[in-house]
Amino acid sequence: MAGETILKVNNLKTSFATKAGRVQAVRGISFEVRKGEVLGIVGESGSGKSVASLSILRVLPDNATLSADSIDFGGQDLARLPKKEFRKIRGARISMIFQDPMTSLNPLMTAGRQVEESLLEHCPQMGRQAARRKVLELFGRVRMPDAESRYRAYPHELSGGMRQRVMIAMALSCDPELLIADEPTTALDVTIQGQILLLLKELRGAADLSVIFITHDLGVVAGICDRVLVMYGGLVMEEGLTGELFSRPAHPYTLGLLASVPRLDQPKDKRLRPIAGSPPDMLAPPAGCPFFPRCEWARNVCIDGRPECARLSPTHKSMCWLLQPDAPGEGNPFRKAGGAYAG
Amino acid sequence: MRADAAARNGGPARADAAARSGGPMRADAAVRDGGGPTRDGGNARAGDGPAMGDGPAMLEVRGLRQHFPVRKDGKKRFLKAVDGVDLEVRAGETFGLVGESGCGKSTLARSVIRIYEPTGGQVLVDGEDITHKPQKQLRPLRKKMQMIFQDPYSSLNSRMSVRDILMEPLIASHVGESAAQREEMAMRALARVGLMADAAGRYPHEFSGGQRQRVGIARALITRPKLVICDEAISALDVSIQAQVVNLLGEFQRELGLAYLFIAHDLSMVRYVSHRVGVMYLGRMAEVCGSEEIYANPLHPYTQALLESIPIPDPAVAAGARAARLEGEVPSPIDPPAGCHFHPRCPKAMSVCRQEEPAMREMGGDHCVRCHLYG
Ligand SMILES: Nc1ncnc2c1ncn2[C@@H]1O[C@H](COP(=O)(O)OP(=O)(O)OP(=O)(O)O)[C@@H](O)[C@H]1O
Ligand SMILES: Nc1ncnc2c1ncn2[C@@H]1O[C@H](COP(=O)(O)OP(=O)(O)OP(=O)(O)O)[C@@H](O)[C@H]1O
Ligand code: SF4
Ligand SMILES: [Mg+2]
Ligand SMILES: [Mg+2]
Numbered sequence: 001m002a003g004e005t006i007l008k009v010n011n012l013k014t015s016f017a018t019k020a021g022r023v024q025a026v027r028g029i030s031f032e033v034r035k036g037e038v039l040g041i042v043g044e045s046g047s048g049k050s051v052a053s054l055s056i057l058r059v060l061p062d063n064a065t066l067s068a069d070s071i072d073f074g075g076q077d078l079a080r081l082p083k084k085e086f087r088k089i090r091g092a093r094i095s096m097i098f099q100d101p102m103t104s105l106n107p108l109m110t111a112g113r114q115v116e117e118s119l120l121e122h123c124p125q126m127g128r129q130a131a132r133r134k135v136l137e138l139f140g141r142v143r144m145p146d147a148e149s150r151y152r153a154y155p156h157e158l159s160g161g162m163r164q165r166v167m168i169a170m171a172l173s174c175d176p177e178l179l180i181a182d183e184p185t186t187a188l189d190v191t192i193q194g195q196i197l198l199l200l201k202e203l204r205g206a207a208d209l210s211v212i213f214i215t216h217d218l219g220v221v222a223g224i225c226d227r228v229l230v231m232y233g234g235l236v237m238e239e240g241l242t243g244e245l246f247s248r249p250a251h252p253y254t255l256g257l258l259a260s261v262p263r264l265d266q267p268k269d270k271r272l273r274p275i276a277g278s279p280p281d282m283l284a285p286p287a288g289c290p291f292f293p294r295c296e297w298a299r300n301v302c303i304d305g306r307p308e309c310a311r312l313s314p315t316h317k318s319m320c321w322l323l324q325p326d327a328p329g330e331g332n333p334f335r336k337a338g339g340a341y342a343g
Numbered sequence: 344m345r346a347d348a349a350a351r352n353g354g355p356a357r358a359d360a361a362a363r364s365g366g367p368m369r370a371d372a373a374v375r376d377g378g379g380p381t382r383d384g385g386n387a388r389a390g391d392g393p394a395m396g397d398g399p400a401m402l403e404v405r406g407l408r409q410h411f412p413v414r415k416d417g418k419k420r421f422l423k424a425v426d427g428v429d430l431e432v433r434a435g436e437t438f439g440l441v442g443e444s445g446c447g448k449s450t451l452a453r454s455v456i457r458i459y460e461p462t463g464g465q466v467l468v469d470g471e472d473i474t475h476k477p478q479k480q481l482r483p484l485r486k487k488m489q490m491i492f493q494d495p496y497s498s499l500n501s502r503m504s505v506r507d508i509l510m511e512p513l514i515a516s517h518v519g520e521s522a523a524q525r526e527e528m529a530m531r532a533l534a535r536v537g538l539m540a541d542a543a544g545r546y547p548h549e550f551s552g553g554q555r556q557r558v559g560i561a562r563a564l565i566t567r568p569k570l571v572i573c574d575e576a577i578s579a580l581d582v583s584i585q586a587q588v589v590n591l592l593g594e595f596q597r598e599l600g601l602a603y604l605f606i607a608h609d610l611s612m613v614r615y616v617s618h619r620v621g622v623m624y625l626g627r628m629a630e631v632c633g634s635e636e637i638y639a640n641p642l643h644p645y646t647q648a649l650l651e652s653i654p655i656p657d658p659a660v661a662a663g664a665r666a667a668r669l670e671g672e673v674p675s676p677i678d679p680p681a682g683c684h685f686h687p688r689c690p691k692a693m694s695v696c697r698q699e700e701p702a703m704r705e706m707g708g709d710h711c712v713r714c715h716l717y718g
Contacts, residue, residue: 190610
């Protein structure tokens with residue numbers, strides 16, 4: 001946990017110009033990742049998780065505008081790094097597993113060849129034979145069945161989970177320092193998912209790999225993440241150690257998230273409780289707390305102003321007015337009898 | 344205009360209205376205003392639907408085979424993606440299908456809706472044998488059966504706006520009397536999957552993964568089909584939207600007597616939505632039974648391994664290193680192991696398992712298992 005910081009994002013904002021107006025996908029987020037740490041990002045669909053990670057790697061579409069006070073990676077500011085310099089980092093020191101495997105795989109090239117090409121691009125001294133061996137070894141590590149014949153399969157001949165494993169193999173091929181994994185296991189069954197998580201844990205231990213792990217599976221979060229960011233409406237709503245987040249969730253959105261999951265240890269005759277209402281319109285996001293239209297505890301202050309950051313522990317932060325010392329005690333879900341939640 | 348449409352369509356756009364009027368959103372208002380005839384909602388679960396089990400079979404799959412020609416070691420071989428699967432889904436029923444990645448679930452789905460022509464066995468939809476029907480004759484059937492894909496990106500036409508994507512199936516199957524009416528249906532479908540009215544004018548690449556998947560769901564349900572195949576339809580959604588969509592699928596089921604073949608990896612969600620569950624392993628069905636039964640009394644060693652690997656959303660439990668339980672190489676569907684396909688990885692394998700292939704056995708109470716332990 002105590003490792004040095006390898007990535008520090010300061011006030012990142014990303015928006016898109018569209019016909020309907022400017023979509024403010026990420027509206028000023030800051031966080032850091034330490035060496036050998038797995039940082040989870042969870043949050044509402046459309047809250048900006050993918051856009052935030054694409055922004056770090058500057059792989060955004062042309063209609064995007066990015067600004068940041070800084071994105072510090074080992075002393076270099078990624079927000080200002082010239083394009084040419086960036087090529088030495090992207091895919092080499094920082095690699096990414098994209099959310100849509102089909103869009104990032106070339107349908108006309110065999111799976112093995114694609115991983116091989118990307119490997120050779122970053123390590124040209126390696127040579128074809130060695131690269132091929134390494135690809136097969138990687139396929140084995142990500143539990144690709146029949147690695148030899150999958151090497152020669154085209155993406156459409158692979159199952160959803162196999163495509164995802166090709167992406168994982170590609171992302172790990174250059175032994176990155178930081179891996180950004182956007183929903184890397186959604187297409188995998190639980191047994192293979194377990195093995196991939198184990199592989200990432202191994203790499204974290206042996207190679208000090210740091211991971212940003214975007215997922216909506218709270219079971220996966222509990223199993224692999226050291227710390228978690230909870231995003232909503234383009235902002236970070238809560239941040240804390242995984243244990244803190246599950247045992248003392250400190251944001252109404254996080255409460256809603258935890259309540260929406262069906263659990264095997266609960267009776268199933270219950271209707272699932274989704275968070276009522278819909279996410280904010282990112283063309284005109286609310287000025288105050290983005291969650292207020294759906295929050296059952298919202299007050300006037302929530303409508304007018306962005307919540308200030310409340311620190312519940314050195315590692316646990318929440319952006320909710322209910323956590324401020326002057327918040328009303330009555331009906332406050334975060335106020336225990338006889339005192340503030342924090343302390 | 345947007346606000347108007349939203350008000351007419353009710354549902355999720357209400358949050359917007361609430362935002363403008365400045366009041367906190369009442370928790371259940373949005374659900375009640377969802378526009379469905381089933382006021383109290385409901386979901387795709389046993390007990391809720393029409394009397395389960397005696398509805399007509401909407402989908403019957405008999406001995407289905409889908410073998411792909413491939414080359415291995417320079418020789419022409421067959422990859423047996425689906426190798427003799429039987430299943431039945433009745434009107435108003437949700438059949439959950441789970442199994443290891445690559446075991447043939449998506450292929451089964453594709454053969455059923457005839458993206459592929461099966462290489463063996465039979466597929467009957469609403470009593471009609473469609474196994475070898477030419478594509479032209481399948482067209483009228485397309486309205487009856489819809490599929491929601493695993494990969495929303497490749498299944499939505501990137502050059503069409505969401506409005507056109509939703510109106511296309513209506514035009515193709517002659518639903519709605521006028522363009523205006525079809526547009527209204529499209530807007531309503533959008534609202535029901537929790538998207539804002541302004542999504543109609545946008546293009547697939549302008550959405551997040553989960554939003555895109557909801558467009559695919561809206562499109563599949565808009566023609567009011569009878570059989571819907573959901574291939575990882577909700578895996579890309581965050582849990583709260585998953586819950587919304589699952590409740591929505593349930594409402595549609597009760598309203599239309601829909602049959603779902605629900606393919607997913609999330610076993611707690613599968614248990615939640617399904618009446619019956621089938622567990623596949625390497626192209627075959629290993630176990631089929633009621634959805635409570637499979638969790639309370641899993642019989643097949645593969646099912647047991649699967650259940651043990653479910654990640655628990657609780658770090659205290661997760662920390663107890665519930666590591667991967669299933670060891671061994673994932674076998675090849677080109678050269679499947681002899682005897683029971685599962686024997687090389689099975690902790691309970693006996694010598695008979697290495698030689699003889701187990702048959703599917705009835706264990707009573709609609710519980711079937713393919714394993715020598717029960718022979
Ligand atoms: N190219 C684009 N043009 C316009 N808007 C976009 C574009 N890409 C993303 N957006 C919008 O930016 C917002 C954030 O999207 P993002 O993909 O980061 O969501 P996400 O948190 O990853 O969601 P999910 O869990 O569904 O993947 C969404 O409202 C989305 O519609
Ligand atoms: N067009 C094809 N040609 C050759 N092989 C194929 C083709 N389509 C699928 N396969 C193979 O068939 C097997 C089953 O794939 P399928 O996509 O059905 O798996 P799945 O159960 O859906 O897996 P996942 O959970 O990963 O999506 C895999 O071994 C796959 O490589
Ligand atoms: S038949 Fe034998 S090998 Fe197969 S699952 Fe049963 S015990 Fe295991
Ligand atoms: Mg995303
Ligand atoms: Mg699949």
